[in-house]
Amino acid sequence: MHIARYAALALLLTLSACASQVDAGVVRDGGAPGFWWGLWHGFVFPFAWVGSLFSDDIAVYAVPNSGGWYDFGFFLGITVLGGGSVFGSKKRR
Known part of the structure; x- marks a missing residue:
């Protein structure tokens, strides 16, 4: 049973290694949305x-x-400001 879980985890990690961002989606000039946006x-x-x-x-x-x-700002906005960490830290009764 544990071998199947480890195999599934290895498969997911292998597939996630194939993910990449399109270069056209990243702009290095000052007008692109950054951390605060x-x-x-x-x-x-x-x-x-x-x-x-x-x-x-x-969008x-x-x-x-x-x-x-x-991406880091977006992640923080969803997890911290959006309540993701609040719901995960509440004690269950």
């Missing part, structure tokens, strides 16, 4: 996602962006 977009993600279901003009992720710093 990523933080904001992560925070408003639930509202933007609902809006994107009804309108093609609403939940900015492309192009500045790359890793935008």
Whole structure:
């Protein structure tokens, strides 16, 4: 049973190694959204996602962006500001 879990984990890790970001999606100039815009977009993600279901003009992720710093801000916005860490830290009764 444990061997199947380890095999599935190894398969997922192998597949995730194939993931990459398209170079056209990363812009190095000063006008591309960076960390602070990523933080904001992560925070408003639930509202933007609902809006994107009804309108093609609403996106939940900015492309192009500045790359890793935008992604880091987006992650923090979703997990910290969006309540992800709050729900995970509550004690279960």
